[in-house]
Every structure is written in C-alpha cells, then in structure tokens.
Amino acid sequence: MSAEPAGLTFRTRVLFYLLTFVLLLTVALAALLIQAQRTSLRTQFEEEGRTLVHLLANSVRLDVFAADQKALLRSATPVLQNRNVEKVVVLDATGEVLMNTGGGQEVSQGAPVLGMGTTGAAPGGGAAGGLPRVVLQEDGERIVFWREVLDRLAYETPEDLYFDGLGGSASRPSVLGYVAVVLSKEGLRRETRAVVGRVAVVGGGFFLLGGVLAFLVSREAAKPLARLVGAFREQGIMVESHDELGALRDTFSSLVTRLEHAFATIRELKEGLEQKVDERTQELARANDELRRARDLLEERVRERTAQLEAMHRHLRQTEKLSAVGKLASSLAHEINNPVFGIRNVLQELHRKLDLEPEDAELVALSIEECNRIAKLVRSLREFNRPSTETPEWVDVHRSIDTMLILCKKRFARQRIRVETSYSAEVKRIFAVEDQLKQVILNLLTNASEALPEGGGTIRVSTAASNGIVKVRVEDTGCGIPEEHLERVFEPFFTTKSAASGTGLGLSVCYGIVERHGGRIQVESRVGEGTAFTVELPIGEGEDERPDPAGG
Amino acid sequence: MRRWWFVILLLVVGSGGVARASEVVIVQSARIRPYEEARQAFREALSRQPAVSGAKTLHPHQFTEFVLTDGGGREAAARFLVSHPVDLILAIGGKALSFADRFRQIPLVYTMVPDAGSRLVFHDRAAGVPFSVPPRRWVEVTERCLPRARRIGVVFSPGETGGFVREARALSRVQGMQIVGTGARSAREVRARLEELRGQIDVLWMLPDLRVLTPQTAEAMLRFSMEERVPVVTFAEKYLRRGAMIALVPDYRRMGEAAAALAERLLRGGSLKTGRREVTRRTRVRVNAGIAKKLGAFLDTAWLGGGD
Numbered sequence: 001m002s003a004e005p006a007g008l009t010f011r012t013r014v015l016f017y018l019l020t021f022v023l024l025l026t027v028a029l030a031a032l033l034i035q036a037q038r039t040s041l042r043t044q045f046e047e048e049g050r051t052l053v054h055l056l057a058n059s060v061r062l063d064v065f066a067a068d069q070k071a072l073l074r075s076a077t078p079v080l081q082n083r084n085v086e087k088v089v090v091l092d093a094t095g096e097v098l099m100n101t102g103g104g105q106e107v108s109q110g111a112p113v114l115g116m117g118t119t120g121a122a123p124g125g126g127a128a129g130g131l132p133r134v135v136l137q138e139d140g141e142r143i144v145f146w147r148e149v150l151d152r153l154a155y156e157t158p159e160d161l162y163f164d165g166l167g168g169s170a171s172r173p174s175v176l177g178y179v180a181v182v183l184s185k186e187g188l189r190r191e192t193r194a195v196v197g198r199v200a201v202v203g204g205g206f207f208l209l210g211g212v213l214a215f216l217v218s219r220e221a222a223k224p225l226a227r228l229v230g231a232f233r234e235q236g237i238m239v240e241s242h243d244e245l246g247a248l249r250d251t252f253s254s255l256v257t258r259l260e261h262a263f264a265t266i267r268e269l270k271e272g273l274e275q276k277v278d279e280r281t282q283e284l285a286r287a288n289d290e291l292r293r294a295r296d297l298l299e300e301r302v303r304e305r306t307a308q309l310e311a312m313h314r315h316l317r318q319t320e321k322l323s324a325v326g327k328l329a330s331s332l333a334h335e336i337n338n339p340v341f342g343i344r345n346v347l348q349e350l351h352r353k354l355d356l357e358p359e360d361a362e363l364v365a366l367s368i369e370e371c372n373r374i375a376k377l378v379r380s381l382r383e384f385n386r387p388s389t390e391t392p393e394w395v396d397v398h399r400s401i402d403t404m405l406i407l408c409k410k411r412f413a414r415q416r417i418r419v420e421t422s423y424s425a426e427v428k429r430i431f432a433v434e435d436q437l438k439q440v441i442l443n444l445l446t447n448a449s450e451a452l453p454e455g456g457g458t459i460r461v462s463t464a465a466s467n468g469i470v471k472v473r474v475e476d477t478g479c480g481i482p483e484e485h486l487e488r489v490f491e492p493f494f495t496t497k498s499a500a501s502g503t504g505l506g507l508s509v510c511y512g513i514v515e516r517h518g519g520r521i522q523v524e525s526r527v528g529e530g531t532a533f534t535v536e537l538p539i540g541e542g543e544d545e546r547p548d549p550a551g552g
Numbered sequence: 553m554r555r556w557w558f559v560i561l562l563l564v565v566g567s568g569g570v571a572r573a574s575e576v577v578i579v580q581s582a583r584i585r586p587y588e589e590a591r592q593a594f595r596e597a598l599s600r601q602p603a604v605s606g607a608k609t610l611h612p613h614q615f616t617e618f619v620l621t622d623g624g625g626r627e628a629a630a631r632f633l634v635s636h637p638v639d640l641i642l643a644i645g646g647k648a649l650s651f652a653d654r655f656r657q658i659p660l661v662y663t664m665v666p667d668a669g670s671r672l673v674f675h676d677r678a679a680g681v682p683f684s685v686p687p688r689r690w691v692e693v694t695e696r697c698l699p700r701a702r703r704i705g706v707v708f709s710p711g712e713t714g715g716f717v718r719e720a721r722a723l724s725r726v727q728g729m730q731i732v733g734t735g736a737r738s739a740r741e742v743r744a745r746l747e748e749l750r751g752q753i754d755v756l757w758m759l760p761d762l763r764v765l766t767p768q769t770a771e772a773m774l775r776f777s778m779e780e781r782v783p784v785v786t787f788a789e790k791y792l793r794r795g796a797m798i799a800l801v802p803d804y805r806r807m808g809e810a811a812a813a814l815a816e817r818l819l820r821g822g823s824l825k826t827g828r829r830e831v832t833r834r835t836r837v838r839v840n841a842g843i844a845k846k847l848g849a850f851l852d853t854a855w856l857g858g859g860d
Binding site: 061062065066068151152153154155157158159161162163164165166167 | 581582584586621645646647665666667739740743760762765766767768771772775787788790
C-alpha cells in the first residue's frame with residue numbers, strides 16, 4: 001500500500017488497482033493454463049505410446065514366435081502409420097533384432113531387456129491383473145516405449161489343451177521377445193507451441209476486456225462518492241481535501257466529533273433522568289406506606305366507632321323501654337296511691353273506734369298492714385321514674401356500703417352468708433344523692449342474698465376507680481341468671497322469684513337511680529356459678545372540698 | 553428249545569444285513585465348470601443307488617469333496633484319506649488322478665482325464681472313463697456336418713497322434729474323403745506345414761496333440777482358417793470361441809454318470825481283476841454358427857437333433 005499514488009482522484013486510483021489486478025490475474029491464469037495443457041499433452045503423448053506398444057506386442061506374438069519378419073512388418077504397419085511414430089523395433093527373447101523399421105542401432109542397443117527381465121514381476125507382469133509393464137526411455141528428441149511380447153509357449157498337460165483356468169505354472173506366459181515404439185517429440189513440441197499461442201491470444205483478449213470493465217467500474221464507483229462530497233459542501237460542511245476520499249475522511253472526522261458530543265450530552269441527560277426517577281420512586285413508596293398505615297388506622301377507628309354505636313344503640317333502646325315502663329308505673333302508682341290511703345285511713349279509724357272481736361281486730365290490722373305494703377309498693381314505683389328531688393352532695397362511697405352491710409348483717413347471719421369486701425384506696429367520694437346511692441347498694445345486696453341458697457354462700461363487695469369513674473361491684477356465689485334473662489333483668493316487674501318473695505322492681509329502681517346520676521349498671525352471670533352487678537358512677541363535677549375521711 | 557432257534561434266526565438275519573454307508577471322497581483338480589458338471593452328475597447318479605442292508609434299511613453314500621487348487625485343498629484331502637476309512641476315491645481331472653494314485657489301497661475311479669495311462673503309476677485297482685474322442689467319431693461328424701468337404705487337412709506329430717491319423721485316414725477313405733496330413737516334429741514347424749496345406753484342403757482338423765499344439769500354433773491354425781476360409785474342427789470348446797467352427801467335446805454329465813456306474817460296481821464288491829475298464833461314452837457336437845456364416849461354409853446341423 002505504500003505504492004498508493006498520492007494526489008490522485010478516487011476514480012484514478014480504482015482504475016489503477018483494477019488494471020493491476022487484471023494484469024496479474026491474466027498472467028497467472030495463462031501460466032496455469034499453459035502448464036496444465038503441457039501436462040495434459042505429455043500424458044496423452046505417453047498414453048498414446050503405451051497403447052501403441054501394447055497393441056503391437058499383442059499383434060506380433062505369433063510373428064515373434066515364428067521369427068517371421070515379413071509378418072512382423074505387416075503387423076507393425078498400422079502402428080507406423082501414426083504420425084508421431086518414428087520407428088518400431090522388435091527383438092526376440094535373446095535380444096536379437098527381428099525388425100527395425102527406421103534403421104540405426106541406437107534404439108536396439110539401448111533396449112532395457114535385462115532391466116525388464118529383472119524387475120521382479122513375473123514375465124509380462126505389470127500391475128496385478130492389468131497390462132504388462134511398459135518401460136520408457138527418453139532423450140531430447142524421442143521417447144521409446146518398451147514392452148515384452150508374452151504368450152504361453154506350450155501346454156503343460158493334455159488337460160491344458162482342453163480347458164482354461166486350471167491354474168498352476170503352466171498358465172503363466174513366457175517372454176517371446178520385445179517390442180519398442182519410438183515416438184518423436186517434435187509433435188509434442190509443436191502442440192505445446194500452439195497451446196502457448198492460443199493462451200497468449202486468449203490472455204490478451206481477457207486483459208483488454210478486463211481493462212474496459214475496470215474503466216466502467218471505476219467510473220460507476222466514483223459517482224456516489226462525488227455526489228456525497230457535493231452534498232457535504234451543499235450542507236456547509238467544510239471539506240479541505242481536494243480528492244474525494246480526503247473530503248470523506250475530513251467530513252467523517254467532523255461527524256464523529258459531533259456525535260461524541262451528542263452522545264456525551266445524551267449520557268448526562270440519561271443519568272440525571274435516572275436519578276430523578278429513583279427519587280420519585282422512593283417518594284412514591286414512602287407515600288404509599290403512609291397511605292397504608294392511615295388506611296389501617298382508619299379501619300381500626302371505624303371498627304371502634306361501630307362497636308360504640310352498637311353499644312349505645314342497645315343502651316338507648318333499653319333506656320327508652322325502661323323510661324316508658326317507668327312513666328306507666330308512675331301514673332299507675334298515682335292512681336292507686338289515693339284509694340289505698342283512703343282505705344287505710346278508714347280501716348285505722350274502724351280499728352281505733354270500734355270494739356272488735358279479737359279475730360276481727362286481727363283481720364283489720366292485717367288489712368291495714370297490706371295497705372301499708374301497697375303504699376310502699378306504690379312509692380317504689382314512683383321512685384323508679386321520679387326525678388330526684390334531693391340535692392346531690394359529696395358522698396363517701398365506702399361508708400355508704402358499710403352502712404348498708406350493717407343494716408343487712410342480721411339477715412345475712414341468719415342465712416349464713418359470708419361477706420367479703422375489697423375497697424380501693426383510690427375510691428373516695430362521689431357527687432351523688434346519698435339515700436339513692438344507699439338504696440342502690442341495698443337493692444343489690446338484697447338481690448344477691450336472695451340468689452344464694454338456703455345453705456348460705458358468699459357475697460363479695462369491691463370498689464375501683466379509674467378515669468373519673470367509680471366502680472362498685474357486688475358478686476354472689478348463687479345460682480346465676482340464665483343467659484336469655486340477662487337482657488330483661490332491669491325491666492320493671494321482671495322476676496324469677498315467687499310473687500310473695502319479690503316484686504320485680506328492685507333492679508329497675510337501681511337502673512333508674514344510676515341513669516339519673518349519669519352512670520350505668522351492668523350484669524354478668526353464669527348459671528351455677530353466680531352473678532355480678534357492676535355500678536359505674538361518675539365522680540362528679542367540681543372539687544371535693546370536704547376533707548378526706550381517711551385522712552381526717 | 554424254541555428260544556434257541558429264535559436267537560439263531562436273529563443272528564443269521566443280522567449277519568446278512570451288515571452293510572454301512574459308503575464313504576466316497578471326490579478329489580477335483582480345479583474348480584471349473586466342466587469338472588463341476590461331472591462331479592454333480594456323479595453324486596446324483598450314485599446317490600440313486602445307496603447301499604442296502606437287511607430287508608428295509610438304506611444307507612446313503614457319504615460324500616466328501618476336495619478341490620486341489622483351493623487353499624490347502626491338497627493337504628486337507630491327504631489328511632482325510634489317511635485318517636478316515638474311505639471306500640472309494642473319485643478323481644476328476646489329471647492332477648486329481650495323479651494325487652489319488654498314491655492311495656493304492658483305496659479303490660479309485662477317475663473321469664475327465666485325457667492322459668490317464670501316464671498318470672497311473674502305483675495304483676492297480678483304478679477304473680475310469682475314457683476322455684478322448686475316437687477317429688470314427690471325427691470322420692462321422694465331419695462328413696455329416698460338412699458334406700461338401702472332401703479333403704481334410706491335419707498337422708500332427710507322428711509320435712503323438714500318428715495312430716489316430718492312420719485310423720482316421722482309413723475310415724475317411726470309406727466315406728469318400730481324404731486325409732491330407734503333414735507331420736511336424738515341433739510346434740515351430742506347424743506354421744510351415746500350414747503353408748504347405750494352403751489351397752489343398754476343405755477342412756482342417758485341430759487334434760489334441762501336445763507336441764504340435766501350442767497357443768501360438770492354435771492361433772496360427774485359426775488364422776489359417778480365416779485366411780483360407782477353411783473351417784476348423786477341434787476338440788475343445790475354448791477354440792470354438794476363438795474361431796473354430798465345430799468342436800467334438802465329451803458330455804461332462806455323461807462322464808460323471810459313467811464314473812458313478814463304475815463306482816457303484818466297485819462299492820458292491822465287483823471284481824476289477826481284468827484291469828482298467830472303459831465304458832461306452834458319448835460326445836457332444838458344438839458348432840459356432842457365426843463362424844460358419846462368415847466363412848460361407850455349408851453347415852448341416854439337422855442330423856444332430858436335440859441330443860448331440
């Protein structure tokens with residue numbers, strides 16, 4: 001490539017290279033063709049000589065055997081007709097010349113008789129199963145093809161007269177003589193010269209044709225390049241070189257530089273974009289986590305509110321029901337109370353003024369007693385729904401409980417009821433109506449004692465305080481309340497006791513008092529194990545200004 | 553007493569039937585078609601006549617075959633003949649006969665042997681089928697196939713086929729033909745003798761004469777036939793393929809069958825005290841119609857029929 005012509009246009013360079021290539025190709029092909037033709041001619045020449053000597057050796061067997069020179073000449077005549085055959089020589093087995101058509105002694109004297117006889121092959125043995133071997137002698141002017149004349153001299157046994165293929169040594173032929181066909185090389189040289197001439201003509205034509213094609217190819221190849229350079233110039237790209245390839249190289253370098261800048265910019269933008277995408281992705285992930293936590297919290301609150309609403313709904317329904325019953329009982333008690341007082345007064349006047357028989361007097365006294373009981377009952381009914389007329393004050397819860405336990409002590413002893421108390425130190429006073437609070441405690445203790453069997457049992461009273469609420473819990477170890485009755489225990493007149501032992505108003509009164517104090521009462525029970533009532537009351541508004549009873 | 557008579561009867565019957573399968577060894581010179589045909593015919597013919605013992609027992613002959621030109625065939629045959637009890641040897645071909653001649657204690661039958669007399673040196677109990685065709689047959693075939701031929705040329709060596717030519721000359725004279733015979737002492741003289749016969753004969757006999765007939769003289773005779781347009785009557789099919797017109801060849805199957813007849817007689821214990829026995833044999837006439845047409849010779853083959 002160092003021979004590249006400098007300063008030439010692209011078209012001139014291409015034409016130069018193509019012509020050089022065509023010339024070299026022509027010379028190489030011509031050399032190869034001439035060599036191949038010479039080899040082929042030589043092979044044909046040798047094949048012709050071999051064929052002739054084989055034909056001659058086979059045709060003169062009988063003539064050699066009989067040493068008949070006239071017959072030999074007749075047999076050799078067709079071979080001598082070949083234009084390349086210079087002469088034919090025939091020797092007998094001892095090397096004596098039987099025929100020499102061309103005269104001279106040089107061929108017959110140089111006969112390779114001994115060489116052919118000592119080749120190791122059987123007489124006449126060439127290739128196994130093929131033709132006998134042919135020996136070539138060559139000098140500058142001719143090639144001599146020697147071959148043995150072979151045939152069986154005699155039949156060894158009478159059987160050989162009749163049959164072929166019996167095998168044994170008798171089947172091998174003997175050497176009857178030798179034949180030589182002398183071919184002149186002049187014909188071979190003439191043919192070779194003709195071939196060289198033909199190849200030169202063809203090579204010249206090939207080179208001319210190649211030159212024309214090279215011219216056309218270079219012209220067509222340069223067109224697109226010229227158009228490209230023109231387009232660069234039209235686009236304002238600076239092209240300094242004068243030849244097309246230089247211009248293309250300059251333009252290419254410029255474009256490569258611009259592309260590198262462009263790729264660098266793209267790479268920077270790409271990296272920034274990726275960073276922003278990562279940041280946005282992280283922000284979205286955080287927002288998603290917060291939303292998930294908010295959703296969980298909201299669901300939890302909804303569940304809590306739903307539970308509270310359901311409880312309030314149940315409480316409201318119970319309150320409405322009890323309020324309706326209380327109103328009914330109050331109006332009924334008001335209607336009953338006046339006649340009962342009238343009847344009792346009449347009976348008291350009669351008992352005081354009349355001198356009745358003892359039995360009658362006892363009946364009147366009994367009637368008065370019953371009237372008192374009715375009056376008491378009516379008062380209880382009125383108490384259930386009557387707004388408290390008493391003024392609330394700070395009440396010591398534990399003292400109220402102890403007062404009611406003392407009141408029930410005799411009765412509990414009679415029933416062999418054991419009382420256990422467990423007071424919390426945090427429970428002190430509440431802002432309530434003391435009498436009503438005591439009535440609630442008394443009703444609960446009474447209810448617990450009535451739930452215990454004849455053999456006695458245990459009543460546990462405990463207190464607790466938390467979050468401004470005081471809890472008073474009364475438990476018994478009685479028979480318990482069936483689950484289906486728990487919903488109705490605070491309804492007026494609902495009782496599982498006999499008519500003589502219960503009115504069904506005690507728990508209703510407790511419910512009414514607790515409701516009026518802003519508290520609530522709950523019941524838990526298991527049949528066979530016992531029942532527990534829990535009263536929750538607010539400690540109340542304002543400050544308890546009285547000294548702490550425990551402290552003073 | 554009656555029991556003793558029964559035992560004696562069994563012994564008598566048993567002793568009368570003491571026969572066994574005959575062991576026949578076939579030795580063949582080479583594996584060529586004529587020998588194969590003869591061997592096959594021999595086996596078939598002999599197998600049709602198995603040995604008999606008692607009233608109802610047949611004993612097929614046992615055949616063992618060897619071809620001398622096969623690899624190790626000669627050694628294997630010799631080992632077998634020495635180590636086995638063999639009842640008969642059949643030699644097919646001259647080399648096979650020379651080989652079997654050494655086993656003189658074993659009965660020998662030969663066939664397809666042109667020169668049996670010169671090959672039998674030791675054996676004195678051999679019997680064979682003659683291979684050569686007698687002069688009478690040559691004259692008969694020549695007269696019938698070539699009715700226009702009157703002069704029969706023949707090149708012979710007096711020591712080999714002189715007797716044959718004399719007998720043929722006498723027979724041909726009876727048929728109105730003439731033998732124009734020229735004696736030659738060697739094969740190199742044949743070409744000159746043929747030149748003497750040029751223009752003198754109507755047909756040329758090619759006799760199986762080992763002294764004058766060589767591949768070169770055979771070719772010279774055939775070339776003479778072509779040049780003189782004289783048909784050649786020969787003795788082997790291979791010359792028929794090379795240019796002879798008529799060939800008198802032995803019938804190979806009949807040769808095998810005749811050998812089988814001889815063998816059967818020997819196996820039955822027949823006597824060979826009279827020496828070598830010859831049996832009547834037949835020849836086959838083969839013609840090359842193409843050659844006859846090219847030579848323009850009148851060839852009458854109608855009398856051959858389907859047999860010869």
